[in-house]
Amino acid sequence: MRRRTRSIAATAALALALPLAACASESGPPTLTWYINPDNGGQVKIASLCTQAAKGEYRITTEVLPRDAASQREQLARRLAAKDSSIDIMSLDPPFIPELAEPGFLAPIPSDVAEAVTTDVVQGAIDGATWRDELVAIPFWANTQLLWYRKSVAEAAGLDPAKTPVTWQQIMDAAAEQDKFLGVQGAKAESLTVWVNALIESAGGHILENPEASADELTLGFESDAGRKAAEIMGTIGREGLGGPGLPTADENATMTVFQRDRGSFMVNWPFVWSATNAAVEDGTLDASIVDDIGWAMYPQVDEGTDARPPYGGINLGIGAFSTHVDLALEAAQCIVSPENQAFYFATNGNPPSSTKAYDDPQVVEAFPMADVIRESLEKAAPRPQTPYYNEVSTGVQETWHPPASVNPDTTPREATDFITAVLRGEALL
Amino acid sequence: MTSSTVVPGATTSESDAPRKARRSDRARDEARLGWWLAGPAFVVMLAVTIYPILQAFYDSLFSYRLTAPSDKAFNGGQNYVVVLTDPVFWQAFLVTFVITIVTVLVELVLGFLLALVMHRAITQLRGVLRTAILVPYGIITVVSAFAWFYAFDINSGFVNHWFSWLPGIDADLNWFAHQGTSLFVIMASEIWKTTPFISLLLLAGLSQVPGELEEAAQVDGATWWQRLQRVVLPNMKAATMVAVLFRALDAFRIFDNVFIMTNGANGTTVLSLLAYRTSIGRLEIGLGSAISVLLFLCVIGICFVAIKLFKVDLASARGEG
Numbered sequence A: 001m002r003r004r005t006r007s008i009a010a011t012a013a014l015a016l017a018l019p020l021a022a023c024a025s026e027s028g029p030p031t032l033t034w035y036i037n038p039d040n041g042g043q044v045k046i047a048s049l050c051t052q053a054a055k056g057e058y059r060i061t062t063e064v065l066p067r068d069a070a071s072q073r074e075q076l077a078r079r080l081a082a083k084d085s086s087i088d089i090m091s092l093d094p095p096f097i098p099e100l101a102e103p104g105f106l107a108p109i110p111s112d113v114a115e116a117v118t119t120d121v122v123q124g125a126i127d128g129a130t131w132r133d134e135l136v137a138i139p140f141w142a143n144t145q146l147l148w149y150r151k152s153v154a155e156a157a158g159l160d161p162a163k164t165p166v167t168w169q170q171i172m173d174a175a176a177e178q179d180k181f182l183g184v185q186g187a188k189a190e191s192l193t194v195w196v197n198a199l200i201e202s203a204g205g206h207i208l209e210n211p212e213a214s215a216d217e218l219t220l221g222f223e224s225d226a227g228r229k230a231a232e233i234m235g236t237i238g239r240e241g242l243g244g245p246g247l248p249t250a251d252e253n254a255t256m257t258v259f260q261r262d263r264g265s266f267m268v269n270w271p272f273v274w275s276a277t278n279a280a281v282e283d284g285t286l287d288a289s290i291v292d293d294i295g296w297a298m299y300p301q302v303d304e305g306t307d308a309r310p311p312y313g314g315i316n317l318g319i320g321a322f323s324t325h326v327d328l329a330l331e332a333a334q335c336i337v338s339p340e341n342q343a344f345y346f347a348t349n350g351n352p353p354s355s356t357k358a359y360d361d362p363q364v365v366e367a368f369p370m371a372d373v374i375r376e377s378l379e380k381a382a383p384r385p386q387t388p389y390y391n392e393v394s395t396g397v398q399e400t401w402h403p404p405a406s407v408n409p410d411t412t413p414r415e416a417t418d419f420i421t422a423v424l425r426g427e428a429l430l
Numbered sequence B: 001m002t003s004s005t006v007v008p009g010a011t012t013s014e015s016d017a018p019r020k021a022r023r024s025d026r027a028r029d030e031a032r033l034g035w036w037l038a039g040p041a042f043v044v045m046l047a048v049t050i051y052p053i054l055q056a057f058y059d060s061l062f063s064y065r066l067t068a069p070s071d072k073a074f075n076g077g078q079n080y081v082v083v084l085t086d087p088v089f090w091q092a093f094l095v096t097f098v099i100t101i102v103t104v105l106v107e108l109v110l111g112f113l114l115a116l117v118m119h120r121a122i123t124q125l126r127g128v129l130r131t132a133i134l135v136p137y138g139i140i141t142v143v144s145a146f147a148w149f150y151a152f153d154i155n156s157g158f159v160n161h162w163f164s165w166l167p168g169i170d171a172d173l174n175w176f177a178h179q180g181t182s183l184f185v186i187m188a189s190e191i192w193k194t195t196p197f198i199s200l201l202l203l204a205g206l207s208q209v210p211g212e213l214e215e216a217a218q219v220d221g222a223t224w225w226q227r228l229q230r231v232v233l234p235n236m237k238a239a240t241m242v243a244v245l246f247r248a249l250d251a252f253r254i255f256d257n258v259f260i261m262t263n264g265a266n267g268t269t270v271l272s273l274l275a276y277r278t279s280i281g282r283l284e285i286g287l288g289s290a291i292s293v294l295l296f297l298c299v300i301g302i303c304f305v306a307i308k309l310f311k312v313d314l315a316s317a318r319g320e321g
Helices: A003-026 A044-055 A070-082 A092-101 A111-118 A121-127 A151-158 A166-176 A190-202 A226-238 A251-258 A270-281 A289-293 A326-336 A339-349 A364-368 A369-378 A389-398 A412-424 B007-015 B025-059 B078-084 B087-120 B125-138 B140-150 B179-208 B211-218 B222-237 B237-252 B255-262 B271-281 B285-309
Strands: A031-036 A061-066 A088-090 A137-142 A146-152 A181-182 A264-269 A294-297 A314-321
Touching: A031 A044, A031 A326, A044 A061, A044 A326, A044 A339, A070 A088, A070 A092, A070 B271, A088 A092, A088 A326, A092 A314, A092 A389, A111 A137, A111 A326, A121 A137, A121 A314, A137 A339, A137 A369, A146 A151, A146 A369, A151 A264, A151 A289, A151 A294, A166 A181, A166 A264, A190 A226, A190 A389, A226 A412, A251 A264, A251 A270, A264 A270, A270 A289, A270 A294, A270 B140, A289 A294, A294 A326, A314 A326, A339 A364, A339 B179, A389 A412, A389 B271, A412 B025, B007 B087, B025 B285, B087 B125, B087 B179, B087 B237, B087 B271, B087 B285, B125 B179, B125 B222, B140 B179, B140 B255, B179 B237, B179 B255, B211 B222, B222 B237, B237 B285, B255 B271, B271 B285
Parallel strands: A031 A061, A031 A088, A181 A264
Antiparallel strands: A088 A314, A137 A314, A146 A264, A146 A294
């Protein structure tokens, strides 16, 4: 019996070892692995286009990261901390770039590549790919939020946001008067930080005054006129029910649903809502007349006459520091971000280019009649605080500025400052 | 836990061989076979449980952030001080505690009723009935969490529409925007999903109650309620306590439902989620490990209370006692 046990164990060991041995051999051109965020298949398509263009020099395969940005960051950070050499190229959400750049998880971008990938690129995207004055990622696509509005509601309120920029106060008054809901993201998620940051930046302030400082020396900018104004707007929308009953759980998709329904009025959201709304009409789940009623304009102002600083988002490409093919990965990344590929990505997946050239592409103009507004918005967009401690700052904002109805200009800015400071010093849990 | 009955026997059989001469060759061979069969599993278990536990304890003594590996520094018990003096931890502890108590109690009552139905149901229906009752337990927790989330969601859910005749429920009720309603949905989904588990364990207990005892009680003129109270329940105490212990341990580690439905918003953070958010979200390995170690101690505490105070006899529940 003992002999049989041992032979079973030996067979089992062999069975485990064989597939591993099979992995070790690799034939053909080097394979580059691109970790992508989930989209409508655009990145997979671009990967195959670039594989073809490389003519056998390399092959790009894609691995899909989790759905939300926070989980994408978690996975990449953990893999990179373990020096994962399988990560050649990764799609990165800009706020998390400093955190990965600081410990050297991203391969440095040579100056000639840096120059090539920043020519004819919107400033917001370059800023989002820069850490400590050096380009650490390659700008891919750049996102920004617009003010979307129902023309009928704006007209009834006597507003024309496309011609004259509107203020938060004006759209709040319009929604209140007509008993409609405003589309803002009040869920306890990253989208809340995006909103808070845009409000504070539009009022002339910053969440972090010195984003490059170390954790215990960061200075927060909530306790300022800008912070209080932001709290005033958010608290009022929450308390007066202007965001509807779904506000405390509304993310970007939920906001869009509310906007498409009868009580929709004004909404701040990313351009994906345009392709999503059109797709819903094509599927027959939405009435076609809604599309004709939708207008778009620059993000609302906090102070009348002062340009808003809309949110900036998107994806930049990082090169894995532990990759065995850094040179090829840099080459492949430049292929991925070519203006043609960016234009293709925008037209098919609704993700706006960071390259200004791509906006002149005829397929872009056709699919997104608001492309010009997006480009203008990107030039004015303000990034979220760029710090290796972004996750703490963002989660701290979500803890103290949620639910929107509880936000009070007299107390919330101070609470947020105290709480985030304590967390950054390691004195409190998040 | 149950292996403790095997281990001492096996060692003494070798060291105290002369004194235990009564032990036959066959018994010794069986003990050895037992080691051969259980040994590999035992080693694997040690490797996958003891090692991470020790590693977590070690990490919990450091100030250690995954994205700043060079700043790793020993800080004694500072992490534990931070955790234990933080209201966030105690709030999470309280929420976890409430969820555990409420769900286990409700599941116990419902599970017992289901077990009774399965035990006594008409024989033709028994198979179908058992399968039907077990369906929720077969569903992956994340899937059931999403199903419940979308059912109650203010935009896509149907619950507000179906139950609008109940006071307090209307189209504008946002279940996930308040602590009470969020916890209600989280607990309801937990109960829906795991009641079958408890009812299975109770069913095993029910079938262990000797039929003649019940018959005797019936002959003596005991009512159904008296028979249940005096004969059935005392005879299935062991099975009940094991069911309670297993479910309490499970419920205390609740994660999926909360993660999917609220992600801890509106005071619904539970201990597992707090540990996750700290270790995985913030990448603060030291602080997160401290929370995990405390969570582990809580689980040990529940085991201790159940086994010592309520005298749960795991062996007897397996039919060995």
